[in-house]
Amino acid sequence: MRLKLLLFCVLFGSNVAVAAIDCGRAKTNTEKLICSSSRLSVAENVMAHSYHQAMRRGVDPYMLRSTQTQWRQDVRDACNDVPCLMKAFDERGAELDNY
Secondary structure, three states, rough: OOHHHHHHHHHOOOOOOOOOOOOOHOHHHHHHHHOOOOOHHHHHHHOOOOOOOHOOOEEEEHHHHHHHHHHHHOHHHOOOHHHHHHHHHHHHHHHHOOO
């Protein structure tokens, strides 16, 4: 499912996916990096879609928010380049798909 969404976004342009981050308010280096890269913006949106799908499947919302916040602080925000962030989004998306 994530691959199909990613391919759709890539084929039909980055306008299709609205960034999960408000790029007008990006403060951290990680947020600015995501906003400056269409690949990262798409990857983040695919991961965000997986997050929302997990919520719809009835995953405990408290646990989901808690693990997402922890992931953002410990994994996503530790990245300083595109490859690291791409890997982080892919791995977190896969985790969310398995909840």
